[in-house]
Amino acid sequence: MNALLQIDQLSVRYDGREVLRALSLEVARGELVALMGPSGVGKTTALRAVAALQPFDGGRIVVDGFALEPGPVPPEARLAPLRRRVGFVFQAHALFEHLTALDNVTLALRHVLGKTRAAADAVATTLLTELDVGARASAWPRQLSGGEAQRVAIARALAPDPPLLLMDEPTAALDPARRSVLGATLRRLCQQGRGLLVSTHDAEFARAHADRVMTLTA
């Protein structure tokens, strides 16, 4: 098996209610997989389980050789290998409000990966420029538009250079023109050899940019 992400028979229950039942999917390097389905069907839950932000009740998740098992989320110290492998872009972006766009991107580089400020700044500036927000590096999160904030959030998730990127509803707040720019950006990330798992409502976006579409049903 050469899959970057393998989800096998994943099931999640909330208060006895089954939110996800036996979800199985794979994402290979260089592949963009869209996870579709109506609201409440468990798309976000699946992404959060892969990022070990919540426990799951059955099945197995393997990210580039690192396996997650059912039961409580393991302590952060045991998750370090997973954190290096998975980047997460939240629907609400979740930028750190007290830091500029640049510092949002450099924070993990400096304090998790131990890079110097100069080295971290260089990586962050390159990423922000590639994502077309290089001019906004010194702006505060609340000064950014929705599209700008999303690209800063992508840059932040990519900064530690994870092979797998999870994105939760990235098109939700974008107009059609921005959506196709985002699609092109995500394709470029795939060309760099990353695997992307993207949850979305947007069938048109999924058809236009995903290699595979996986639809969840209630």
Next chain:
Amino acid sequence: MIAALALCLAAAQHPTQILVWGGDAEGGAPFVEADPADPSRVRGFDVEVADRIARGLGRSRAQFLQVQWSSIDQSVERGDFAIGLSGVEDTPARRARHAVTLPYFEFREVLAVRPEDASRIHSLTDMRGRRVATLGSTIAYDMLLGARDSTGLIAISYDDDVHPYSDLVAGRVDAVLLDHIIAQRALRRRGGSGFVILAQPVAIGHYVGVLAEANAALRDSIDLVLREAMRDGSLEQIFRRWNVWDDSQGTFFERTLREPRTAATAVTAATAGGAWLSYLPSLTRAAAITLLVSILSMALAVMLGLALASGRVYGRAVLRIATTLYIEIVRGTPLLLQLFVIYYGLAGVVRLPAFLAAVLALGLNYAAYEAEIYRGALEAVPGIQLEAGRTLGFSEFQILRLIRGPQALRYALAPMTNDFVALLKDSALVSVITVVELTKQTAIYATNIGSWVVPGALCAVVYLAMSLPLSRLARRLERRWRAP
């Protein structure tokens, strides 16, 4: 109810029938105390002196009005009662500002010391570098302040006359200077042990009745009654009943009756104008103490508050329950009570110096409030940012230090500054455990000059000078972190 109303009206129509007199029952026996048999009534030699005066004036009876001892002068000028009696001392300042009666009792200012010191200490001159306690706003306190420079003693003022003696026995102070009947009463309470009263008096003083300055005519009538009571032996009987009669009283009565009028009226008062200048150094010193107590307590409150808030937000169930319990107990009980418990209540376990006890009590109290501010601020940082931190590989401690803490600090700074302003004012409470800070110093000053106008205004200006810049800072911080 109608009957009660009628009674009130009748009383109002004949106000001269009853002699209303003010005193402080907290001062206790033998002056004035609540009657153990019927706590709604008072008893004591001053109660009987008031009755004797009322009888002599032809009034139906004397009626007691409770007033704080240090406020008797101001209260009588306000017209709250006709005469103040409660171990009120005869001082030049009092004579200059109020109508004061003939002295009716002679007391001796005596030193009380621990038995092991009795052979070494004979007078105030032996007290260099030692702590001498007394009641604030008394002749004894003025004497200690006067002796401070010449003898190098440390004067400690108390709000009551019980704790100076318990602190003497506990070793917190080295001597107590007070009226001999107060010293004797304290010794009886301790079963005659714990300290000794030096035989040689430091000074002689007299108790008088105090009336409003405009009430000199009534004072003259009362003087006649007092002379009569000295002559007919009724005053002697009262003092004998309360066990405070001795030979020196007889000599004092004879001397008083020989003199046509009281001699003390000639004593000059401190010049009112410019007097406040002489208080500036002590007010400045007191303001510095207020500021120091506030800053140190706030530092303690911030550190302990952070620990408590972390316990509530991050701790396991037991820690969460313990911190919540602390916060609720501290916030649910008066700071005044906490001060008493820490200073007096814990004295059996650990004898804290007053200043340290003040800082501890304020700090421990405010920590509970700070903890709630920090908890609110920590919880105000969106949880999704903490999750973003986790996905980036930060440890929980790094998330607190780099993401949650800095944002929470912004939310907390303005309310913290407001709390500091509140603490600055609450620090006035520490005067109850003998720390003379700004408000206490102002009260001493006001008692001495007999007016609150200038001292009150000065004190307010100093508090405002300390608190207004802080309030401004709080507003600026709030504005700065709301934008852009």
